[in-house]
Amino acid sequence: MKTRFFSAILMFCLVHFTQPLFAQLSIGGYLKGFAYPNLNAPHSFDRLGTRLQLTFSRSYGERAALFAALDFNYDVNESRNAAWQFRGSGLSIYPVEAYLDLYFSWLDIRLGKQFIFWGTTDWINPTDNINPWDYLNISSEIEDYRIPIWAARANVYWGAWTLELVWAPEFQPHRISDPPNFSIQTSPPPLQADNAQVGARISSQLWNVNYSLSYFKGFDKWPTYVPVVSIDLYPPGLLKEYLPITYVGADFVTTFGKWALKGEGAYALTQDRDGTDPSIRNPQLQYVLGIDFYATDRLTLNGQFVQTRRFKYNRFQEVAIAQMMGRDPRSIPFGVENSASARLQWTPMDFFTVQLITVYNFRNRDYFLLPILHYQLTDGVAIYGGATFFEGPEYSIFGQSKPYSRAFAEVKYSF
Numbered sequence: 001m002k003t004r005f006f007s008a009i010l011m012f013c014l015v016h017f018t019q020p021l022f023a024q025l026s027i028g029g030y031l032k033g034f035a036y037p038n039l040n041a042p043h044s045f046d047r048l049g050t051r052l053q054l055t056f057s058r059s060y061g062e063r064a065a066l067f068a069a070l071d072f073n074y075d076v077n078e079s080r081n082a083a084w085q086f087r088g089s090g091l092s093i094y095p096v097e098a099y100l101d102l103y104f105s106w107l108d109i110r111l112g113k114q115f116i117f118w119g120t121t122d123w124i125n126p127t128d129n130i131n132p133w134d135y136l137n138i139s140s141e142i143e144d145y146r147i148p149i150w151a152a153r154a155n156v157y158w159g160a161w162t163l164e165l166v167w168a169p170e171f172q173p174h175r176i177s178d179p180p181n182f183s184i185q186t187s188p189p190p191l192q193a194d195n196a197q198v199g200a201r202i203s204s205q206l207w208n209v210n211y212s213l214s215y216f217k218g219f220d221k222w223p224t225y226v227p228v229v230s231i232d233l234y235p236p237g238l239l240k241e242y243l244p245i246t247y248v249g250a251d252f253v254t255t256f257g258k259w260a261l262k263g264e265g266a267y268a269l270t271q272d273r274d275g276t277d278p279s280i281r282n283p284q285l286q287y288v289l290g291i292d293f294y295a296t297d298r299l300t301l302n303g304q305f306v307q308t309r310r311f312k313y314n315r316f317q318e319v320a321i322a323q324m325m326g327r328d329p330r331s332i333p334f335g336v337e338n339s340a341s342a343r344l345q346w347t348p349m350d351f352f353t354v355q356l357i358t359v360y361n362f363r364n365r366d367y368f369l370l371p372i373l374h375y376q377l378t379d380g381v382a383i384y385g386g387a388t389f390f391e392g393p394e395y396s397i398f399g400q401s402k403p404y405s406r407a408f409a410e411v412k413y414s415f
Contacts, residue, residue: 024058025056028414029053029054030051030052030413030415031050031051031412031415032050032410034408034410035047035048035409035410036048037406038403038406039406040402040405045077046077046404046406047075047077048077049073049076049090051074052072053069054069054070054072055068055070056069062103063104064100064103065101065103066099066101067097067098067101069095069097070093070094070096070098071093072092072093073091073092079091095113096143097113097115099113100112106156106157108154109154110152113148113149113150113151114153115142115146115148116130116131116149116153117130117146118249119251119264120252120263121251121263122290122304123304123341123343123357124304124341125288126247126266126287127212127214127249127264129216129247130149130166130197130199130216131148132147132149132173132175133145133221135175135176136175136401138388139386139388139408139410140372140384147172150169152166152167152168153165153167160204161203161204162203162204164199165199165200166200166201167198168196168197168199168218169196171219171242173188174222176401177400177401179327182237183228183237184238184240185239185240186239186240187239187240187241188242189219195219198216198217199214199215199217200215201214201215202214208254208256209252209254211250211251211253212250213249214247214249214250214266215246215248218244219244220243220281222281223240224240224280224281225239226279243270246268247266247267247268248269249264249266249267251263251265258294258295259291259293259294260291260294262289263287263288265285266285267283267284268281268283268284268285269283270282270283270284275311275312275314278318278320283310284308285308285309285311286307286308287307288304290305290341291303298346298347298348299344299346300343300344300345302343303340303342304341304342305338305339305340306340307336307338307339308338309336310336313335315332315335319332328395331395337362338362339359339362340360341360342357343355343358351375352373352374352376353374353375355370355372355374356369356370356372357370357371358370361392361398364392364393364395364396365392365393365396366393366398368398369388369389371386372384372386373385373386380414380415381411381412381413381414383411384411385407385408385409386407386408388406390404390405
């Protein structure tokens with residue numbers, strides 16, 4: 001709560017105390033109503049309310065620019081759950097983005113709260129390790145399921161090469177569902193200089209192939225669960241930790257006619273380098289190979305194959321520790337696992353778009369579906385509808401998220 005408060009104060013200062021005060025300041029944003037009915041009985045609303053987003057932007061000649069986006073979010077559920085508090089308890093105010101851009105002949109710098117996306121493949125990006133995901137809140141708005149971070153980013157241009165450097169002082173994890181039937185204690189990395197995360201990415205083009213090489217050193221956004229031994233704790237306890245990790249990755253994309261071939265992969269060097277600690281993820285390589293087919297101006301198809309390979313991996317040892325923790329041993333992965341994803345985007349008529357995204361894991365046969373309908377009613381007014389649907393055995397990744405399956409409907413007015 002304090003972080004959000006001070007973030008809002010900083011964004012306000014960036015916008016309003018820049019001299020001259022309102023000269024050349026552009027104000028925009030949107031207003032939308034949203035309803036998210038849960039698809040599981042008793043089918044209550046996960047979210048129901050309105051959001052006002054105000055964006056502020058201003059250029060300072062050719063050398064600098066300022067941008068900020070501030071959300072005023074009112075959720076009826078939040079107000080209902082805290083009915084004993086003041087009337088505005090369902091209202092949250094927070095900055096989505098707030099950054100300053102500086103431009104030079106060979107260098108661009110961005111300072112502040114921002115999104116930083118790496119990789120070329122769709123939905124599954126092994127090199128995209130800077131901004132965490134909110135896997136419990138996937139919808140049509142990217143700001144709902146991707147979490148912005150405070151960071152300094154620099155792009156250095158040298159001929160056909162671009163070097164991107166990132167420094168992020170504060171760690172933020174993915175938002176996921178915890179294992180059920182446990183008391184969860186969280187131990188995040190403290191905010192200190194030694195825990196700052198850094199990344200570097202160099203990109204270029206060779207013939208008709210765009211490619212990049214990347215490096216990231218920080219903390220694993222996926223938690224490690226360690227048993228908490230206590231006779232006074234019921235249900236049994238788990239300590240959720242976030243351990244140091246290093247990623248080395250690469251990606252490419254090339255086009256030929258109506259086709260685009262893309263690939264991406266990253267090697268994750270974890271703390272369990274010799275594979276002897278079953279409670280820590282093993283070093284692993286994940287890669288994605290995909291192809292896009294632009295059938296017509298109105299229809300695009302994408303298919304991808306995903307493989308994860310774990311090294312120095314003893315599954316029998318992993319299963320043993322899982323049983324000691326009271327976890328279902330069927331949730332323990334194998335050394336090599338395969339998945340697939342697909343995306344369809346179709347515009348059957350003007351102003352109406354259908355998009356369908358799906359991810360399927362072959363071993364547990366669990367899957368995720370995200371259909372999205374978008375209709376541009378008039379200039380500035382859009383209607384969104386869709387659902388996030390998780391299915392699979394309760395011990396699988398998507399099966400654990402089944403309670404978060406829900407539909408969504410939004411009406412959005414942009415100004």
